[in-house]
Amino acid sequence: MMYTRAPQPITFPETLRPDARLLIRGGRVVDPAHGVDAVKDLAIADGRVQEVADAILPERGDRIIDAAGLLVIPGLIDLHCHFHDLFDVSTMPATEVVAHGTTVALTPGAGNTLMAPALLGAEVDRGLPLHVGCYIGAAAVLSTRASPEQLIAYFRGELPDSTRLQVISRNPITNATGSLAVGLKDHMGHWILSDEDLETCFAITQQTGMLFMSHCQDPEHAERLAEASRGRRVLLTHATAAGLARDHQGVTVDFTTAHLRRSRGLRDGILIDPRAQVTARDAIAGGRCRLLTSDGPCNATMKGFGDARENIPCLLELAEEGVVPLPDAVAMMTINPVRFAAEATGQRWWTQELGHLGAGARASAVLVEPHAQRAVMTLVEGRIAAFEGRCIRSAHGAGGWVSRTGLRPRVGVGDLPLYKT
Ligand SMILES: [Zn+2]
Incomplete structure (x- = not known):
């Protein structure tokens, strides 16, 4: 022995x-x-x-x-980071962005489906190293049989299951998790909403405390959204310089970090025009834009305009080059986004906890x-x-699910039994 x-x-x-x-x-x-x-x-x-x-x-x-x-x-809060979006089949973007300082990431669309909270929620339950949440694509929401009133009840978590199965989805998990979405997403590159549908989006988001974001690199689209908002809250994300031409009550804009860098970014997204960059930096210096987003993870198929690797260099360069002092630059990806979310959702937990x-x-x-x-x-x-x-x-499992009403350690769909006896 x-x-x-x-x-x-x-x-x-x-x-x-x-x-x-x-x-x-x-x-x-x-x-x-x-x-x-x-x-x-x-x-x-x-x-x-x-x-x-x-x-x-x-x-x-x-x-x-x-x-x-x-x-x-403080850990970076990214209101616009394309996790698990169209075509992405890897969980690697989550691990990569956390290495570049992102600790909360909200993904727009995540496939533009009502299943997004269930699919991404399953990843949370399997263990992600950062907090994630998602917006749902407006086209998916508006294509159901549900009336605007039923959609409002659905996102409030108040629509009866029997009704949800008739007007929202035949998937009970989709039905049970839809209200966990943090907001609705519009995107004029995927679809152009009718005036009536746009109005429904404003009604849903206003009455449920959801964020409403629209991609707005197109100046005409930005103008249309600003006009349609009539004082109601909307986030015009990766704003164009032209989209900032007039002040609109209720309209909040953000810029993509890659666009603001000296180098104008890693060249993997869309290169900003140097004159537009000057206008964007002026808007930040003048306090007209107080939010920054990555509009992209790192190595992923679904690139937006930017990349999460640009976030920290961008914050440092804005300070070094005297656009804003360093604390103001840091605020644009820490306290400012959670203040915006707290106001839009009417929930104080954002600013208390994050x-x-x-x-x-x-x-x-x-x-x-x-x-x-x-x-x-x-x-x-x-x-x-x-x-x-x-x-x-x-650290996988340190992250939870970001809903409007709070941060949940688990969603409860990642370990559902396949069979039940
Ligand atoms: Zn985007």
Whole structure:
């Protein structure tokens, strides 16, 4: 006999426990929601921010990260990141964007189907390293047998199951998960909505607290949407310079990070005209645009105008080039998007839990090496989700589902039994 007793499991010192308190020390903390821009320590415990202070004394068992020379910013919130959209068959974009600092991503369309929350929700249940949510394509919503009133009830989660099976879908999972969508998406490249359908979209989104976003690189389309909004809220995403020509109440615009970069981006999306870039940067400097989005994951078939790899370099360049101070640039992908979502949905949880580093916030943060313009480490729910450009696989499952009313750790469709006895 080689062994006389079973091998004993290795016991690690307390400091290596993955659930021990995490201290990020000596980084330049930029937390625009709280007016913080200074070298500070950040303590994270139980997935939440415990405190940010000038100096936090380590306690026995703390894990410590030396962040000297790094920026420490809230995790990036991307209101427009094409996950699992048309043609994408890989879950890799989720792991890639987290390596570039994205901690919350809302995907427009996700195939433009009412099944989007069920399909993407299953990925959440299987374990994603970041929080995700989705918009549903307006054409899919408007093509059902449901009346506008029934659609409103459906997205409120109030339409009876028997009715849903008659007017929404024959798939009970689709019916049960549709109300988890964060918003509706319009896109003039996929379809042109009639005036009546556009009006239905405004009615649904206004009365259910959903976001309404339309792609608007086409100036005429942007004008049409602005006119149709009549003061109601709409997000005109990746705005054209022309789309900013007039102020419209209720209209919010965002720009794509790739378009604002010195290099005008990685050349994988659509190259912005240099004159339009000047106008866009002027709009940011003048406070007329306070949101930035990637409009694209990293290596994916479904590219929009941009790429999540452009986000952090863009924020740094806007500050370096004096367009806005660094905290204002960081705010455009942290606290500003959650403020927008909180107003559109009438829900306060967004700003309480996301987009900042105040005590009690969900502990999502990015450590940024400013000279290399890249994320060194991304934390999601206090877990190290990515390090040195790679996703940490043990962080799969750190992400949850973003609904209008809150962040759910699970959707409940990723592990449904195939057969029931
Ligand atoms: Zn897009």
